[in-house]
Amino acid sequence: MSAVYVLIANRLRMVATAARRSRWAQRLVAACFLAIGVALLFGAYLFFRRAFLFILSDPISGALVLRYVLDAAFAFTYFLGISSVIATSSALLFGADDLNWLVPKPVTSASLFAYRFAAAIAASSWPVLLIALPAIAALGVTFGASPLFVVVGLAVMLLFVFSVTVAGGLLSFFLAWAFRPLPLAFRKFLDLAAFLGFGALLVRRVVPQGIFEAFNVSTPAQVAAAAVRVHGIFAPLPSHPFAASVLSLVPSGVDGSLPQLLSYAGITLVVGFALLMAVASVAYVRLWQRYGETGLTASISDRPAHIGSRRSFPRAFRWGHSFLFEKDLLLFARDGAAMSHAGFLVLLLGMYLLIVRAVTHAYAGKASEQFFAYAVTFAFAAIGYFVLTLTLRFVFPALSLEGRGAWLEWASPVHVHEIFSWKIFFWSSLFTAVMESAAAIVVLLFGLPTGLGLAFAYATFLTVLSLVTFGMSAGSVAPDFRARDADEVATSPMGLVTTVGGGFYLLIMARYMLGMVSSSFSGQPFDVLALVGMTVVSLTVVASSWAMALHFVDKMEVV
């Protein structure tokens, strides 16, 4: 196992070196993310703390609901953790760059896997940190944590992270084996489909019909019946022994003693880990090789797989220089990682909009018009935030990531202004298609009147156009043509400028939106001035960004 320690120590040294050599902008971004993470953790703790206090105020069903909430939190944490391992398995387990030089070394398959498994543990720990840890902490504080609770809580946390990663590792092996002949992008799609499918199944299991009514109990017999139902929901789930271990330390009425539950969790963990290492010692390197051959990372030289028919190019965009649009579209559509990233962000946007709608639905008829105006504005701001996130990830680095292949366009007789303009057009069109769909969903969910709905769609279009142009322009100021990673480019000083500038623009737009929606909801005449203000601000951003960008692209030198 010494090879594993050497490899992990080397990796940690590399991370430390990278941190020491990082630019101030990258450190600032890292600090911001850390602050956001701590804020989320604290927010989750406050949520659980208040929820537990509220739940326990009911002397009859309190303990039962507490069991349900904690078991549900552990179940979703388990699911998200496993999903993280699977989602990152292509990068962390089966597609890691450093395996290209590690595999030819005399290191066993099991050691190589153990080394990469450490990275998988880190990748799967975030849901535990953001959900399970605050839940355990809130539970401890609510009941006045004893030293035993703290020790058991920490032990359960560590075992839980390990268990999640083991399960995720086993599933990753199965999926990598089952999908091994398929192209990378299709595998990603199947992974996503599996994520959504299992997520839906879990929601159906944990939140079955009538479950909330089942907690309306008033007699001991009803409580007992509801407890049997709750136990039946969670007992088969692998997360249950961990949740039950923690619950056994407080008066929750959970079945089983702490030693029993911990032993059960420990035994399943040891068996699972042994099975995982046995599989890894036989199959890890083989699957890694197979993965590389069918993915985009390697193939037999000069005999690459055909990607389709012998069709020429462009296929659809044949006027003027529109072939530049088709080229970017093809490259984006074939980039499995980029598509997954974008898909995940759009999925988050969809979930966010549904949550905003669900919350406002709960207050229908109770809250003021201003409350609903805020909700619509939040939805608009959410769309803008996701446009900004997508811009930072895809648009801002677009010129830089042309990279060492940029010589082709730069040496060609197509003017760089055209190349730049077509890029803006491409990303604007793509984001407009997605974000106008999101805008349509908001308009339908909130039942906005036609005029306001059209204004909402128009404001969304302005936001997309402005942020894309601004992001592309900022990316042209100091492009890094040697960079290969979009996140590396996005955390440059100009990436920070894009984030701050884009955020400031969104604040102004959201303010106008709030005014427009408030006046509409309160029956006043439509606020045309707000619409004019949005237009002026956006066109100013577009025009100034464009002018700045053309100045820089004229002087741009590629590598």
Added chain:
Amino acid sequence: MLTLELKSITKRFGSTSAVDNLSLSLKAGEMYGLIGPNGSGKTTTLKVIAGIYRQTSGDVLVQGLDTLASPTKAKQKLGYVPDDPVAYELLSGREFLHFTGELYGVPREEREGRISRLLAAYHLQGVADGLFAHYSRGTKQKMSMVAAMLHQPSLLLVDEPMIGLDPESIMITKKLLTDFVVGGGTVLLSTHTLSIADEICDRFGIIKNGRLIAEGTHAELSAKSDRLGTLEDVFLALTSGV
């Protein structure tokens, strides 16, 4: 009219001069070898001519067209093969060639015929529909060569064309370049492979520290160096101690 004229080109990166007051003239039907040690400024010179870098001072004229004043017209006459043939990894070779053809405005029908002919010359038909990411370095190099010739330029800028090529591909490349010159084209070839340069180039420019230190045919350079022998011998004699 000269195909290529460099007038006192200087290219600085910060305080470092990669190319220093370089002047060159190439006429039609000429194969010119730009040779020099590592870091002497050969690639930078080619990139300035191709419009990838912008010169700090001096003029570049391609068939009389100033590359700064008329960049698109000048670039239309150029074909460029970079030293590192990196292109869009997620396009197939065929798509890459068609994309290049579109950039240079080659009509689709003409493009199809030329792509087929050039792919056949390099025996690349079997791999043309695979992704660029899957190609070996040699295949990428050959694809870049095909792409540079697609629009039938007047001037080919070729940076280290033989690296990564197998012997047969080197022979094919030499033939493509010599045929191109015989047809009236001009080639500016930057290379370290002096034996091949000696074989196919008419004239040579020796560049060191961004400056042209000698220019002429093999015989003329031998006379300047007081050294008879291979181009390598002459090159070493001229560059040592400069």
